[in-house]
Amino acid sequence: MNASTPLLRIRGLCVDFPRSGRVVHEVSLDADEGEIVGLVGESGAGKSLVALSILGLAPTPGRIGSGQVSVQGQDLTKIDEAGLRPLRGRLAGFVFQDPSASLNPVRRIGSALIESAMRHSRLSRKQARKRAMESLRSVELPQPESAMRAFPHQFSGGQRQRIMIALALINRPPLLIADEPTTALDAAVQSRILDLLKRRAKHHALLMITHDLQLAAGFCDRLYVMRGGRVVEHGQAGELFAKPRHEYTRSLLDALPGKRAMAPGRGKRPEQGKPEEALAALRGLTVRYQGARQAAVEQVDFSIHANETVCLVGESGSGKTTIARVLAGVIRTAPGQLRFPSLNEEFPAAEVRARHLQMVFQDPYSSLNPRWPVERIVAEPLRAHRLCGRAEQKERVAALLRRVGLDPKRMGRRPTAFSGGQRQRIALARALAMNPRLLLADEALSALDIRTQARILALLREIREERKLALLLITHDLALAAEAGDRVIVLRHGKIVEQGPASQVMNSPRHEYTRELLAAQARWHPNTG
Amino acid sequence: MLRGLAQRTARLLILLLGVNALLFIALGLAGDPALMLAGEDPTPELLERIRAEYGLDLPAWQRYLAQLGRMAQLDFGVSIYTGQPALKMALEQLPGTLLMAVLSMALTLITAIPAGVWIGQRPEAASRRFGAALTAAAQGIPGFVMALVLIQVFVVRLGWLPSLGYDQPAAWILPSISLGFFLAPKLCRVVSAGVAEAMREDYIRTARANGASMRFILWREALPAALPAAVALIGAQFAFLVSGVVLIETLFLWPGIGLLLLHSAQQLDFPVLQAICFVVAALVFAVNSLADALLRLIDPRLRPATQ
Numbered sequence: 159m160n161a162s163t164p165l166l167r168i169r170g171l172c173v174d175f176p177r178s179g180r181v182v183h184e185v186s187l188d189a190d191e192g193e194i195v196g197l198v199g200e201s202g203a204g205k206s207l208v209a210l211s212i213l214g215l216a217p218t219p220g221r222i223g224s225g226q227v228s229v230q231g232q233d234l235t236k237i238d239e240a241g242l243r244p245l246r247g248r249l250a251g252f253v254f255q256d257p258s259a260s261l262n263p264v265r266r267i268g269s270a271l272i273e274s275a276m277r278h279s280r281l282s283r284k285q286a287r288k289r290a291m292e293s294l295r296s297v298e299l300p301q302p303e304s305a306m307r308a309f310p311h312q313f314s315g316g317q318r319q320r321i322m323i324a325l326a327l328i329n330r331p332p333l334l335i336a337d338e339p340t341t342a343l344d345a346a347v348q349s350r351i352l353d354l355l356k357r358r359a360k361h362h363a364l365l366m367i368t369h370d371l372q373l374a375a376g377f378c379d380r381l382y383v384m385r386g387g388r389v390v391e392h393g394q395a396g397e398l399f400a401k402p403r404h405e406y407t408r409s410l411l412d413a414l415p416g417k418r419a420m421a422p423g424r425g426k427r428p429e430q431g432k433p434e435e436a437l438a439a440l441r442g443l444t445v446r447y448q449g450a451r452q453a454a455v456e457q458v459d460f461s462i463h464a465n466e467t468v469c470l471v472g473e474s475g476s477g478k479t480t481i482a483r484v485l486a487g488v489i490r491t492a493p494g495q496l497r498f499p500s501l502n503e504e505f506p507a508a509e510v511r512a513r514h515l516q517m518v519f520q521d522p523y524s525s526l527n528p529r530w531p532v533e534r535i536v537a538e539p540l541r542a543h544r545l546c547g548r549a550e551q552k553e554r555v556a557a558l559l560r561r562v563g564l565d566p567k568r569m570g571r572r573p574t575a576f577s578g579g580q581r582q583r584i585a586l587a588r589a590l591a592m593n594p595r596l597l598l599a600d601e602a603l604s605a606l607d608i609r610t611q612a613r614i615l616a617l618l619r620e621i622r623e624e625r626k627l628a629l630l631l632i633t634h635d636l637a638l639a640a641e642a643g644d645r646v647i648v649l650r651h652g653k654i655v656e657q658g659p660a661s662q663v664m665n666s667p668r669h670e671y672t673r674e675l676l677a678a679q680a681r682w683h684p685n686t687g
Numbered sequence: 688m689l690r691g692l693a694q695r696t697a698r699l700l701i702l703l704l705g706v707n708a709l710l711f712i713a714l715g716l717a718g719d720p721a722l723m724l725a726g727e728d729p730t731p732e733l734l735e736r737i738r739a740e741y742g743l744d745l746p747a748w749q750r751y752l753a754q755l756g757r758m759a760q761l762d763f764g765v766s767i768y769t770g771q772p773a774l775k776m777a778l779e780q781l782p783g784t785l786l787m788a789v790l791s792m793a794l795t796l797i798t799a800i801p802a803g804v805w806i807g808q809r810p811e812a813a814s815r816r817f818g819a820a821l822t823a824a825a826q827g828i829p830g831f832v833m834a835l836v837l838i839q840v841f842v843v844r845l846g847w848l849p850s851l852g853y854d855q856p857a858a859w860i861l862p863s864i865s866l867g868f869f870l871a872p873k874l875c876r877v878v879s880a881g882v883a884e885a886m887r888e889d890y891i892r893t894a895r896a897n898g899a900s901m902r903f904i905l906w907r908e909a910l911p912a913a914l915p916a917a918v919a920l921i922g923a924q925f926a927f928l929v930s931g932v933v934l935i936e937t938l939f940l941w942p943g944i945g946l947l948l949l950h951s952a953q954q955l956d957f958p959v960l961q962a963i964c965f966v967v968a969a970l971v972f973a974v975n976s977l978a979d980a981l982l983r984l985i986d987p988r989l990r991p992a993t994q
Contacts, residue, residue: 246898259889309987
């Protein structure tokens, strides 16, 4: 190996697909031992494709059109599939985004690790077992002995990602490729996994793929920013973050929570509305799922008023979604625990409730029926409650689509013809069709790219102002909550640990847990100011 | 575990009661066994005597209750024709049926699983599409038609194989293949669909990124993920397979429980029919329980949490 050649060297890499043509254009990238290199961009930018192409793993029928990829001086584009296979896992190990989908649910952790070790080195089963245990210990998984016999579903998300890292590292590859390794994880877990990756990266080159520019800037040494299959900018992480040269990088930075233009009237201390005017009020809400040892939600009190945005923040399992379900009427509560004071009714009828409260869900792909045209999707609540006739329907749907910034001419198309952000707009139009007083958005922004997120959030704000709505935003993202909310409520293990005006919770958190969450988030996210 | 077993047993008892009641009604509609027993031109006195002897002169509900009482002690009475205990007759025919069932199941597994894996690996490829179309066509052919074709070709035309005879293994071939046709195409489709689905999962990408060979990926990663559906299918289709047994045993004059069922039905031999139904229901129940247990073994997510 030539001393001047970096460990990973990509030159002019192009990836082609027979139908869509060239998807990755002339990408060049270096990564050296002990270095953490970030590949940043929004979804569809071609980041993952570049990483997968290194060892010929691009999904079929994609193939490398031209360019060179070398690891340790060995040109990998000249090697065929049979020759590449033994190099996979040995030259480069991969960690993928969703650890629950990336491990085979019907196979034991131990056998996956042992077989992977034996595939590449002439180890006896006993030696491979020893190597597997070492690998699990190196990722700091508790009780590696019993973990070997367990199946993936018996672990938490963070533990599964540790197992994925152990699997990627078991054959001691010089290059570790991590594709959105922490995107599916909670902030605190994310921080611990990043710590682990950083420690392991001392002995490897780490190529880190992420859509989170802020995270990349805090975690990586050097960054490459991709857009539309091209690298538009690269440089030292700190420098690039402080002084972005390319317009696209700047627009990404401007879209970061906290950097986005503040809405008028925000920042002032919200006035507390009168209790009898609350749109929804929870009093000592307690929900226990059948067979569960712990209550999913315990003694939760809060109310929400017209013209305010309340953010419900917490990690997965904190009870956020259970509260949303209670509000939506999916889960019944004990009498008195949920009231709608402004309606003067303890148990409003379905239609009254639907006019009062509507929801937008997290996943813009599965929350819209793929077989229905957009017109039918948006008109569904109207039809369900027999609120408009056929002739009127078209007009109302058109008006709603215009309001959320979509072209009414496209109402005949199905959801597949729209992007993630556009689908979330469709879902919003559907929710607005009933003209609700309270809009509930359950992680409705988390699946979106940062710039799309900023635009949808701005739209939500506008509509809130315009219609004097109450907006209940459920999220795991503290930065987003700080930016969007008038009031923030922090949940942990089903209990409220802290609530107050957004600025107060963010700037002077009172509870230990809120501080911990803020620290975990700040750890890898440098200030954008 | 014990509670599950108790629930299952309760379900079996309800099932047997239901089967029994249905059978009682169906046989009541089918005809009068006394007429069958009495032979040509019976005198009214003879019919009277036969009815009294077998308790056929009592009202239906009395007969039904009496029969239930006896069955609770596993006493199905004696055959109207041979005079032998009915349950013993049914059980004596069981080994023949089980032999054919085991042979055809083995045949089904060793053909349908590799074929399913092969098709599922790349279902969009032309050759695999042809294979899939072939299995779909095979699924459309009724099993007895297949049996008749096989007899015509291998027995009548080519004379390679005997069609009858239980003692020579060569005669086992055609019945087993024919019976295999009842399940193999379905199993092949379920396996290929399961494998195709698994091949799109993220963990296959993980395996590829770890340098696993295609063979390893197919057999050790994708097939195990497809197996639960296959086992569930076998469990659910077993009862259907029993109807296949009756057809195939009849066609090949195979000494088994299906042939006995046919003869007993033709002769309205109530006790034997009841006994056969009991044995078959118990068998279906046993296979279903086994399939459920097997499912829990191969799909760890179905096991009760231990941690």
